[in-house]
Amino acid sequence: MRIDVLTLFPEMFSGVFGTSILGKAAEKGIVDFHVTNFREYSNNKHGTVDDTPYGGGGGMVLKAEPIFGAVEAVTGEAKPRVVLMCPQGKRYNQKLAEEFAREEHLVFICGHYEGYDERIREYLVTDEVSIGDYVLTGGELAAMVIIDSVVRLQPGALGNELSAVTDSFSTGLLEHPHYTRPAEFRGWKVPDILMSGHHANIERWRLKESLRRTIERRPDLLDQIEMTKEIKQLLEELRQEKEQGEA
Ligand code: ADE
Numbered sequence: 001m002r003i004d005v006l007t008l009f010p011e012m013f014s015g016v017f018g019t020s021i022l023g024k025a026a027e028k029g030i031v032d033f034h035v036t037n038f039r040e041y042s043n044n045k046h047g048t049v050d051d052t053p054y055g056g057g058g059g060m061v062l063k064a065e066p067i068f069g070a071v072e073a074v075t076g077e078a079k080p081r082v083v084l085m086c087p088q089g090k091r092y093n094q095k096l097a098e099e100f101a102r103e104e105h106l107v108f109i110c111g112h113y114e115g116y117d118e119r120i121r122e123y124l125v126t127d128e129v130s131i132g133d134y135v136l137t138g139g140e141l142a143a144m145v146i147i148d149s150v151v152r153l154q155p156g157a158l159g160n161e162l163s164a165v166t167d168s169f170s171t172g173l174l175e176h177p178h179y180t181r182p183a184e185f186r187g188w189k190v191p192d193i194l195m196s197g198h199h200a201n202i203e204r205w206r207l208k209e210s211l212r213r214t215i216e217r218r219p220d221l222l223d224q225i226e227m228t229k230e231i232k233q234l235l236e237e238l239r240q241e242k243e244q245g246e247a
Contacts, residue, residue, distance in 0.1 A: 085139025
């Protein structure tokens with residue numbers, strides 16, 4: 001997979017792209033990162049990339065020429081998805097991460113201004129994405145969040161292939177609790193069932209605890225999962241436990 005980032009602050013990406021899972025994925029050739037300073041594509045000798053808005057008013061607007069020039073330079077004849085980072089975009093989630101992870105090439109545009117010239121949105125960009133309902137000083141951190149979540153889904157990027165499959169959200173549920181040694185820490189014990197060696201019971205316990213956590217923290221996610229017979233039964237058990245707790 002190739003990932004291009006267009007930014008005025010390329011230095012922000014060196015740590016993130018060179019470290020940990022992302023750094024290893026690049027070393028292994030799973031992902032190829034390219035960071036371009038789109039100031040290089042400014043159409044004037046001062047390297048200007050923004051200008052005042054037509055119609056007046058405050059703030060600056062990112063010009064079309066440097067962004068079109070930079071995108072066209074990194075894409076050539078190909079038509080990859082071109083993702084514009086902005087708070088008005090579609091809200092990012094694991095489903096979109098999985099969709100992006102299937103692409104061969106992604107281009108991210110990161111801005112730091114009041115706005116983008118509307119022709120960038122209309123004629124260049126394929127996706128406008130926001131990572132949440134808050135405003136960052138620029139799109140760089142948002143692009144890093146997205147790229148991290150996409151690269152870790154590439155086959156071979158994570159040491160343990162299973163961990164991406166059982167992640168919170170990829171199953172549609174939040175993850176169950178985890179424990180490791182010691183079996184007792186400051187008087188707090190690991191649930192007996194996890195040390196029973198009985199795999200079917202352990203899997204059932206994990207699914208039940210995933211459901212419990214999802215009900216408590218993100219009940220909205222339950223509407224979207226497939227209701228198997230086992231899940232229905234576990235939900236009924238949780239409902240009964242709650243009733244007994246309240247009685
Ligand atoms: N740029 C500024 N704020 C943003 C956000 N929340 N998501 C994506 N890009 C942004």
